[in-house]
Amino acid sequence: MNTTTIVCLVIFFITYVMIFSLEKYRPFIACGSALLFVILGSLGVLDGFHYTAVDALSEIDWNVLMMITGIMGLVTLFIESEMPKRIGELIMSKVSSFKWMIVIMSVFAGVISAFVDNVATVLMIAPVALAICKKLDISPVPVIICVSISSNLQGAATLVGDTTSILLAKATELDFMDFFFIDGTPGMFFVTEIGAALSALLIYFMFRKQNQPVKIQGQTEVEDKGPGIILALTVLALIATSFIPYKDTAQPGQLYKPEITNGLICLGFFVIALVREGIRTKQLKEVTEHITGLDYYTLFLLAGLFMVIGAIKEAGIIDLLADGIFKLCGGQSLSKGSMLLAYTIIVWMSVLASAFIDNIPYVATMLPVVSVLTGHFMLSSAYPFSPYVLYFGLLVGATLGGNITPVGASANITGLGILRKEGYEVENKTFMKYSVPFTLTAVMAGYILVWVWYMPGFFK
Secondary structure: OOHHHHHHHHHHHHHHHHHHHOHHHHHHHHHHHHHHHHHHHHHOOOOOOOOOHHHHHHHOOHHHHHHHHHHHHHHHHHHHOOHHHHHHHHHHOOOOEHHHHHHHHHHHHHHHHOOOOHHHHHHHHHHHHHHHHHHHOOOOHHHHHHHHHHHHHHHHOOOOOOHHHHHHHHHHOOOHHHHOEEOOEEOHHHHHHHHHHHHHHHHHHHOOOOOOEOOOOOOOOOOOOHHHHHHHHHHHHHHHHOOOOEOOOOOOOOOOEOOOHHHHHHHHHHHHHHHHHHHHHOOHHHHHHHHHOOOHHHHHHHHHHHHHHHHHHHOOHHHHHHHHHHHHOOOOOOOHHHHHHHHHHHHHHHHHHHOOOOHHHHHHHHHHHHHHHHHHHHHHOOOOOOOOHHHHHHHHHHHHHHHOOOOOOHHHHHHHHHHHHOOOOOOHHHHHHHHHHHHHHHHHHHHHHHHHHHOHHHHO
8 A cells, every 4th residue: 555545544544433433523524524635635745646626526426415305304294294103003003912013013114114214214103102102001112122123124125215225226326116126136125025024023923922902092183194195206206217217228319317316306396395385384484494404414424425435436445445355255266155255244244334333424435345346246257246236235234234233223323312211221232132133134134135136146
C-alpha cells in the first residue's frame, strides 16, 4: 500500500469508529469525513488522489434518497390514519390463545415490514401488543422482542421493505418484481419468507405452553383511508414500472425508464398525499409538519456515506478489500470450493458485523466490495457464477443477521425503548434468548436457499 491508500484508509477507519460510537452525530461525522476527502482531493495533498466537490456530489444516489424520502413520508401518514392498528385488531380478534397471539403478531409485523420501514412497523404493532398484555396481566417483553426481530427480518423481502434492499437494488439494477423472481429463479422475497416461516414455527415451539385465552374488546376507528390507498398505489406503480427496462438492459429501440424512476414514483405519491392532506385539513401547518418531520438524520447519513465511499473507491480501498477476499479464496486458482468459501465469508462476516453495528452503513460500504469480487469470480472462474449470489448473501447476512443483539438493528432498539418507557429493562441475555435461535434459523435458511437456487451448477 502506498501513502495515499494508507492515509485514506486511516480516515475511513476513524470515520466508522466515530459513526458506531457517536450515534447522535452520525450524519455530521459522515458529511464531515466527506468534506475532508474533498479538501484533500481538491488541494492535491495526496499523490494520485483527486476528489472534488463535483465528484462527491455525483456519488450521491439521488434515486435512493428520493425513494426513502417518499416511503418514510407515506408511512408516517399511514400510521397516523390508524389503519395498521385497526388491521391488527381485526387479526387479533380471531386469535384464541396467547401463544398464537405472539406467533400472529410476529407474522403480521413481518408482512407489514416487507412494505413499510422496520421501525415504523414496530411503532404500529407494539401498542396493540402492549394493550393485550396489560389486559392479560402478562409481561410484554417476549411479545415486543418477537415483533421487533420479525420486523427486521422481512425488510429484505421487497424493494421498499428496508434501506438495505433499496441500496442493493440500485447496485444490481434490480426492480420491484426482481425481488420475487429473477429469470425464473425465486428472489429475496421467497428466501426471506421461508426463513420467516421457519422462525414462526420456532416462536410457536418456544411459547407452546402459553395457552391463556385472548380477547380483543373495542376497535380503533379509521376516519381516513386515503394514506393506505396512496401507499398501495405507490407499490402498484413500482410493480408496473418494474416491467420497463433501464437504459443499460433495454434492446435497441425499446422503451426504457430513467434511473430515478422509482425515486420519482415514491416522492411523487408523497407529494400527492401531502396536497390531499392540506385540502382535507385546510391547514398548511399539517403539511409543513410532515415535511419537517421527515427522517433527515438517515437522509444526510446516507448522503455522507455515498460521498465517503466514492472517496475510498477513488483511493483504491474498495479494490484492495475485494482483492484480499479474492486471494483468501484462492486467487486465480479458483475452484468450486473457492466460490463457496467467498459466499460463506460474505454471509457470516455480515452476520457478525451487523450484530453490533447498523446494517445501513455496513451494506453501503460492502456493496462496492461485493461488486468487484463478483467481477473477479465471473472473469476468473471456470465454473458458472451467478452475479447475484454474493449480493443476496450480503443481504441475508446483514439484514436477517441484524437481530442477534439489541443494538444490531434500529427496530430492536425501538422495541426495547418502548419497553423501557413501560418500566421493563431488558437484559442482553433475555433478548438473545429469543433473538439468537430466531436469527440463526432465518440466516441458515437464507444461506442454503440462495446458494442452491443461484449456484445449481455447483452440485453437478
